[in-house]
Amino acid sequence: QVQLQESGPGLVKPSQTLSLTCTVSGDSITSGSYFWNWIRQPAGKGLEWIGRMHTRGSANYNPSLKGRVTISLDESKNQVSLNLESVTAADTADYYCARDFEYRSFYYYMDVWGRGTPVTVSS
Amino acid sequence: QSVLRQPPSVSGAPGQTVTISCTGSRSNIGAPYDVHWYQQLPGAAPKVVIYSNNNRPSGVPDRFSGSKSGTAASLTIAGLQAEDEAEYYCQSSDSSLSGAKVFGGGTRLSVL
Numbered sequence: 001q002v003q004l005q006e007s008g009p010g011l012v013k014p015s016q017t018l019s020l021t022c023t024v025s026g027d028s029i030t031s032g033s034y035f036w037n038w039i040r041q042p043a044g045k046g047l048e049w050i051g052r053m054h055t056r057g058s059a060n061y062n063p064s065l066k067g068r069v070t071i072s073l074d075e076s077k078n079q080v081s082l083n084l085e086s087v088t089a090a091d092t093a094d095y096y097c098a099r100d101f102e103y104r105s106f107y108y109y110m111d112v113w114g115r116g117t118p119v120t121v122s123s
Numbered sequence: 124q125s126v127l128r129q130p131p132s133v134s135g136a137p138g139q140t141v142t143i144s145c146t147g148s149r150s151n152i153g154a155p156y157d158v159h160w161y162q163q164l165p166g167a168a169p170k171v172v173i174y175s176n177n178n179r180p181s182g183v184p185d186r187f188s189g190s191k192s193g194t195a196a197s198l199t200i201a202g203l204q205a206e207d208e209a210e211y212y213c214q215s216s217d218s219s220l221s222g223a224k225v226f227g228g229g230t231r232l233s234v235l
Contacts, residue, residue, distance in 0.1 A: 037224075046125060046212065046226055046227070046228045046229045047161075047169065047212055047214075047226045047229070048226070049214075049223060049224035049225065049226065052224075060221070060222060060223065061223075062220070062223050062224075063220055063221060063223060064220075096168055096169070098169075103174060103175060103178075104175070107157060107175065109157075109159045109171055109174040109175065109214075110159070110161075110169075110171065110214075111171060111174075111180065113168040113169055113170065114168060115167075115168050116168055
């Protein structure tokens with residue numbers, strides 16, 4: 001059974017880069033045809049999709065984040081990483097990683113989620 | 124403001140049926156991109172309850188069903204149980220945002 005676990009610094013200073021890691025257990029991140037997503041949720045608010053990376057290297061990002069985001073895969077560590085540059089207080093949220101499952105050719109839904117990790121942006 | 128619109132809250136008594144709506148536009152639900160529904164219990168991560176408009180993953184009770192028509196979708200929960208009390212989110216993709224995944228604002232289901 002695939003499990004995801006997010007980790008990273010709980011506190012980041014404004015203007016710095018937020019770096020999070022999602023460790024995948026129970027399967028290799030490069031086996032099969034999956035996308036690996038990052039999603040965030042400010043306290044008491046809704047979900048916002050950040051972006052995703054495919055096992056074969058293609059990536060999609062939310063245009064609203066204006067090029068501040070990079071998602072990468074580390075096959076040797078079986079991890080998915082998120083870098084978010086130039087953070088502000090508006091980036092304070094719980095951050096989740098989730099796997100995209102291909103239920104039909106080129107159609108995906110997020111079938112496995114991590115438990116999330118909180119991030120606060122503050123000086 | 125979310126791309127997909129949901130009512131902030133719905134409620135029902137145990138055993139009743141409730142429906143949660145999700146309204147989009149021609150660039151997302153009407154594109155037509157599929158709609159998925161996620162349940163988020165308090166303090167927990169989201170979990171998919173309906174995928175591809177009307178399909179239930181294994182393990183999700185058949186009390187949960189979904190439908191889609193035009194630029195809108197809905198999630199119906201029959202035979203409400205206390206354990207169904209949660210936040211529910213619809214999700215699709217949007218061609219005007221380069222295919223980005225988009226969510227509804229969420230609907231809080233209260234079981235009275």
